Amino acid sequence: MNHRDSTASIEDAQRRQIGRAMTRAGLSLPDVWLRYFSITGIGDEYDIDAYLHQMFDLPAIECDKLAHAINELIDEIPPATRAPYRRDLHT
Amino acid sequence: MDDSSPLNELAPLIGRAKGLFLTEQTAQQAVSALAAAAKEAIPHALGAGVSLIKGNQPTSVGATDNFVLRADDLQYELGNGPCLSAWSEGRATYVEDTESDQHWPRWSSEAARTGVRSCFSVPLENGAHGIGAMKIYAAAPHAFTVQDQKVLAHLALSAAVLLGHIQASDTPQRISETAKETLRIRDVVAAARGIIMERHDLPEEEALSHLLNEAGNKGVTLHEHAQSVLRRDTRPDTLTAAP
Structure with missing residues (x-):
């Protein structure tokens, strides 16, 4: 595998995994774009949509901003409510 | 600060992205x-x-x-x-x-x-x-x-x-609050990026990567990290001057 191929496969892996993380966390494109824009992202919403659908390449730094925006939003998702033990219910 | 000019152009953009603005x-x-x-x-x-x-x-x-x-x-x-x-x-x-x-x-x-x-x-x-x-x-x-x-x-x-x-007449107002907050955060991040560029003699992209890494390591948002960079830089005496 030459250098070009490996760069391309890394790009694709990042794209796929960014898309998967977004889907699994149930994040919407508008919310992701807004966060990405707020951390100096320069692509517009359509660029991001096209990128996620493999129709458009973004510079590496923009991919990382996008990944970071998604991770921030994932971190903000409230954790699921835990079930209480009996002792937790005694006051 | 004159709120009207850039926000008027950005509000519809952000409104569209937020799905508020049909x-x-x-x-x-x-x-x-x-x-x-x-x-x-x-x-x-x-x-x-x-x-x-x-x-x-x-x-x-x-x-x-x-x-x-x-x-x-x-x-x-x-x-x-x-x-x-x-x-x-x-x-x-x-x-x-x-x-x-x-x-x-x-x-x-x-x-x-x-x-x-x-x-x-x-x-x-x-x-x-x-x-x-x-x-x-x-x-x-x-x-x-x-x-x-x-x-x-x-x-x-x-x-x-x-x-x-x-x-709906209240739509532009709601959008403009979101637009203001988003732009404010973007300003803070961009300012911090400038400080890192100067401090470490890095080009723009690498300075932002640097900030992303540090924020990731500290487990804070980029906005929070950028704020701490700005505080350190604009008030270098804070550490010693703190009561």
């Missing part, structure tokens, strides 16, 4: 689709459309056929008709036969001449506020069943939501 054009396209659906779903419907009324000025939106526009215009010229009444009275109107109708005799006789024999119209309401009416016309008298009327009432609900959205 442009007049997209709303009208969606309403056209609803009118077409009404015509298709209601067996004897000859055509359908919406009258949108802003400040007593009615306009037709999403008319499926030219004769719908003519029948609508006739109402607007006369200043009365089943759709205008549906709007002003906030209730559905049904002209079962234009040749014998007594409610809107002038409109009915004119409409009958153009081949419209019945008309069913339901008001479009945005909250308690009437914004217009959605109607179907038929070439036969007594064309619409109770079921047909329910179908139209159902589609009218969607049309009202779509059209009400572009008229």
